[in-house]
Every structure is written in C-alpha cells, then in structure tokens.
Amino acid sequence: MLLLADTLGGMAPSDSDSSPGSVQAAAARERAHFEEEALAHAEHLYRIALRLTGSPQAAEDLVQETYLRAFRAWRSYSPGTNLAAWLATIMRNANMDELRRQSRRPPSEPLDEQSDYYLYNRLADTGREPQERVLARLSGSGVVEALGSVPENFREVVVLVDVGDFSYADTAEILGIPIGTVMSRLYRGRRLLKQRLAELAEREGAA
Amino acid sequence: MSVDACHGAEHLLQPYLDRALTEAEVARIEGHLRECDYCNERYIFERRLREVVRDCCCGDPVPVGFVDRLRLRCCGQDDVA
Numbered sequence: 001m002l003l004l005a006d007t008l009g010g011m012a013p014s015d016s017d018s019s020p021g022s023v024q025a026a027a028a029r030e031r032a033h034f035e036e037e038a039l040a041h042a043e044h045l046y047r048i049a050l051r052l053t054g055s056p057q058a059a060e061d062l063v064q065e066t067y068l069r070a071f072r073a074w075r076s077y078s079p080g081t082n083l084a085a086w087l088a089t090i091m092r093n094a095n096m097d098e099l100r101r102q103s104r105r106p107p108s109e110p111l112d113e114q115s116d117y118y119l120y121n122r123l124a125d126t127g128r129e130p131q132e133r134v135l136a137r138l139s140g141s142g143v144v145e146a147l148g149s150v151p152e153n154f155r156e157v158v159v160l161v162d163v164g165d166f167s168y169a170d171t172a173e174i175l176g177i178p179i180g181t182v183m184s185r186l187y188r189g190r191r192l193l194k195q196r197l198a199e200l201a202e203r204e205g206a207a
Numbered sequence: 208m209s210v211d212a213c214h215g216a217e218h219l220l221q222p223y224l225d226r227a228l229t230e231a232e233v234a235r236i237e238g239h240l241r242e243c244d245y246c247n248e249r250y251i252f253e254r255r256l257r258e259v260v261r262d263c264c265c266g267d268p269v270p271v272g273f274v275d276r277l278r279l280r281c282c283g284q285d286d287v288a
Contacts, residue, residue, distance in 0.1 A: 035282045042277055043269045051264055060270060067281035116217055120252045131252050135259050143263035161225065162257065163264050168227050187221050193260070 034074050038067065041084050044164070045091055051159040052095050054148050062098065066091040085170040088160065092174055099152070116187065119194035123201060134201050142204060146196035154189030161186055212239055216246045220253060 042063060049059035049066075069090050070077075077086050123131045150158065160171045161182075168186075172179045219236040222228050228236070240247045 032282070035278075039274055039277060039282075042274050046269050046273065047265050047267065050267055056267075056270060060273060060276075063273075064277060064280055067277050068284070071281055071284055116220060116253070117249050119256065120249050132255060135252075135255055138259060138263070140263040140266070143260055147260070147264055159264075162260060168225065183222070186225075190221070194256075197256075 031071075031074060034077070035071060038070055038074075038083060038087060041087055042067070044084060045087060048088065048159055048164045049091060049095075051144075051147060051163050052091075052156060062091060062095055065094045065098075069094060082170060085166060085174055088164065088166065088170075089174045089176075092156065095156075116191065118191055119198050122198045134205070137204065138197065138201060139204065142200045143197065146200050147193055149196050150189055150192045154185050154192055157182055157185040158189040158193060162190075213243060213246055216240065216243070217249075220246075220250060224253060224257060 045063050045066060046059055049062040050056065053059050053062055066087060070087055073090075077083065120131055123134050147155065147158065156175070157171060160166045160174060161168070166174065168179050168182050171186075172182045175182065177185075216236055216239045219228060219232055223233065223236050240250055
C-alpha cells in the first residue's frame with residue numbers, strides 16, 4: 001500500500017495528496033528549504049569561527065559541525081526568530097565542546113580598572129606621530145594576532161559583537177549570560193585588545 | 208568642560224558606538240561631543256579603531272568550495288526525533 005502510494009506519487013505527483021509518501025516528501029521539502037536558508041549564513045559564521053579558532057581548517061570544521069548539529073535539530077528552530085543567532089548559539093556550544101575535548105581550559109584574565117582611552121592615551125604618551133596615523137599603519141595580521149591573544153571568555157564576546165555584528169541582546173542569548181555581563185566582558189575585552197594593539201604599535205613602530 | 212561630563216561621556220562611548228543607547232542618552236553624548244574637543248578627538252579615534260579592527264578581522268576570503276562542501280556533508284541527514 002505504502003509502496004503503491006510511493007510509486008503512484010512518483011508517477012503522478014499531486015499537491016493535494018495526503019498519502020504517507022507525500023507527507024514525507026513535504027517534510028523533506030520543508031527541511032531542504034530550511035537547509036538552504038541556514039546555509040545562507042555560512043560565510044558569516046565562518047568569519048566568526050575563524051576568529052574563535054584561529055585557523056581556516058579549524059574554522060571550517062567548526063562550521064561543518066555546527067550545520068550537522070543544526071540540521072539534526074532543525075525542528076527546534078522557531079521560524080521567524082533570528083536564524084543567525086540560533087546558528088551562532090549552536091556554533092558557540094560546539095566550540096566549547098571542542099575546547100573541552102582538547103582539555104584546553106579557556107584562560108580567563110583578571111583586569112584592573114583601566115580607561116577606555118587606554119590606547120589613545122598610550123599612543124599620545126609614547127608616540128611621535130598622530131594616533132590616527134598609527135592606526136593606519138597597523139598590519140592586518142598584527143591586529144588578527146592581537147585579537148587572538150585576548151583570552152577566550154572576553155574574545156568570544158568581542159568576536160560576536162565586532163566581527164559577527166550581533167546586538168548585545170543576541171549575544172546574551174547566544175552565550176546564555178545576562179546582557180550586563182555581555183557589556184562588561186565586551187568592554188573589558190576591547191580594553192585588552194587595545195593593550196595588545198599598543199604593544200603591537202610600539203613593536204611595529206620600532207621595526 | 209567638567210570632569211564629570213567627560214567621565215559620563217567616556218562611559219557612554221562604547222554603547223554609543225554599538226548603537227545600544229536610548230534616544231535620551233544619544234542626545235546627551237552627542238551634545239557633549241559637539242562641545243568638548245577632548246572627548247570628540249577620542250570618539251573619532253575609537254570609531255576609526257573599530258573600522259580598522261573590523262577591516263582586519265572580517266576580510267578573510269572564505270575557502271573555495273566551502274558552502275558546496277557543507278551542502279555535501281551536512282544536508283539531507285536524518286532528523287533527531
């Protein structure tokens with residue numbers, strides 16, 4: 001019977017048909033549609049993954065693991081909500097699992113209270129050229145390295161907001177932490193980044 | 208310009224650049240930046256710094272065939288009930 005319905009379905013497809021074969025076909029179409037919608041975010045996720053993992057191969061592996069998990073659980077996505085944030089949540093969890101598997105505890109860093117203007121002031125103190133020009137001179141690879149050296153718990157927030165362009169609210173949801181914590185980690189993370197950039201500017205200025 | 212006003216502006220600057228302030232706060236910091244060269248110079252620097260970081264950290268090319276590989280390896284698997 002099922003076989004017959006499938007066969008007939010294959011021979012004479014009909015939209016109004018509610019046989020098991022066509023229900024399955026509709027589900028498959030729905031899923032395929034979801035997959036394509038989700039894949040539209042792949043390059044966005046890759047750029048975030050690259051800054052989380054530090055290497056193109058690890059980033060590609062992480063995004064692949066993200067989509068495997070996402071497609072397995074696709075029915076738990078609520079249509080109309082932010083799909084990019086939903087995928088980023090899965091990716092963040094996959095990344096934490098991978099860090100745990102490698103038993104690299106993400107280092108966290110205490111930070112003394114420091115001004116948001118740290119880099120500007122430091123360059124003003126030590127530099128012989130205008131701060132703007134120092135910024136223009138920073139090498140791309142140096143900036144990437146500086147961001148990569150920010151401890152994981154601060155870096156992931158900076159990456160989600162500054163690279164991923166997620167709002168504070170989306171970032172809070174992705175990380176499962178309150179918005180106030182997102183803000184404090186973000187600001188601290190950026191201050192740490194500025195410290196690293198100041199060191200970089202001095203190194204590159206001396207070179 | 209009072210130290211308090213500048214301190215308040217420093218506090219608002221990051222959320223201002225993140226477009227996360229209320230209208231009243233936006234009016235407050237923009238009013239201060241118009242009047243205060245000290246804070247405005249720093250604001251311009253912070254804004255430029257963001258652009259530099261974004262340009263450096265978001266410009267990597269996505270590997271050739273990346274999305275096709277994802278489609279091949281991830282699509283059409285079984286659902287988890």
